[in-house]
Amino acid sequence: MRKVRMNVQGRVQGVGFRYMTKIKADELGIFGTVKNEDDGSVSIEAIGSDDVMQTFIKTIKESPSPAGRVTYVDLQDDPLIEDYTSFKVTN
Numbered sequence: 001m002r003k004v005r006m007n008v009q010g011r012v013q014g015v016g017f018r019y020m021t022k023i024k025a026d027e028l029g030i031f032g033t034v035k036n037e038d039d040g041s042v043s044i045e046a047i048g049s050d051d052v053m054q055t056f057i058k059t060i061k062e063s064p065s066p067a068g069r070v071t072y073v074d075l076q077d078d079p080l081i082e083d084y085t086s087f088k089v090t091n
Contacts, residue, residue, distance in 0.1 A: 001047055001048065001049060002047070002048060002049065002050050002053045002077065003045075003046070003047050003077065003078055003079055003080075003081040004044075004045075004046050004047075004053060004057070004075060004076065004077055004078065004081075005043070005044070005045050005046075005075075005076045005077075005078045005081065006043070006044040006046070006057075006060060006073055006074065006075050006076075007037070007041050007042075007043050007044075007073070007074040008041060008042045008043075008044065008060060008070055008072075008073050009040070009041045009070070009071050009072040009073070009074075010063070010068065010069045010070040010071035010072065011067075011068055011069040012040075012041065012042045012063070012065075012068050012069075012070065013036050013040055013041075013042065015065045015067035015068040016065045016067060016068070017034075017042055017063065017064065017065045017068045018034045018035070018036065018042060018089045019065075019089060020064035020065040020068075021034045021042075021044065021060065021064050021065075021089075022034060022087050022088070022089050023064070024056065024059050024064045025046065025056065025087035026087055028048065028052045028055060028056050029048060029049075029052060030046050030047065030048040030052065030053070030056050030087055031046070031047045031048065031083075031084035031085060031086055031087055032044065032045040032046040032047055032081070032084050032087055032088075033045050033084065033087070033088050033089075033090050034087075034088075034089055034090070035089070035090040035091045036091055044060065045078075045081050045084070046087075047081060047083065047084055057073075057075065060073060061073050
């Protein structure tokens with residue numbers, strides 16, 4: 001299993017980005033969280049198999065929301081992310 005932390009920048013708040021991220025995560029079997037940050041970015045913690053994670057990351061970079069626009073993604077593998085059992089939208 002691969003555990004990644006992403007900070008997504010661009011037009012990602014107020015455009016359904018978090019909810020579309022959850023829908024895609026649920027489709028792929030990705031577990032984790034997505035939340036808005038005070039600086040206008042969105043943070044994601046995600047856990048999934050390597051091949052599925054590649055698809056999820058590609059979806060995030062292209063913006064899962066048609067109204068969103070991603071300009072930058074800071075992506076880090078982080079084995080210390082807790083083991084989630086579902087994907088949740090927070091805040």
